[in-house]
Amino acid sequence: MEERDVRSAFWRDRDGSWICIDPVTIEHPKGRVQVSPGTTLRPGVPFMGIDLAKWLDGQSSESTQRSS
Numbered sequence: 001m002e003e004r005d006v007r008s009a010f011w012r013d014r015d016g017s018w019i020c021i022d023p024v025t026i027e028h029p030k031g032r033v034q035v036s037p038g039t040t041l042r043p044g045v046p047f048m049g050i051d052l053a054k055w056l057d058g059q060s061s062e063s064t065q066r067s068s
Helices: 052-067
Strands: 010-012 018-020 024-028 031-035
Touching: 018 052, 024 052
Parallel strands: none
Antiparallel strands: 010 018, 024 031
């Protein structure tokens, strides 16, 4: 089964926040996190104890490095 890019469940706003547009479960190193549509994740603001906006930004740069 192909792994889904979790970023496809989000829209990134100009202010750096990520807005969930599709329900998604994230397998984060600190645990599993479920995010519902309409949830806004802002950098520096923990969601369930995790800065998911920062983590999603990191996923963006990892993806860019892998495709280079």
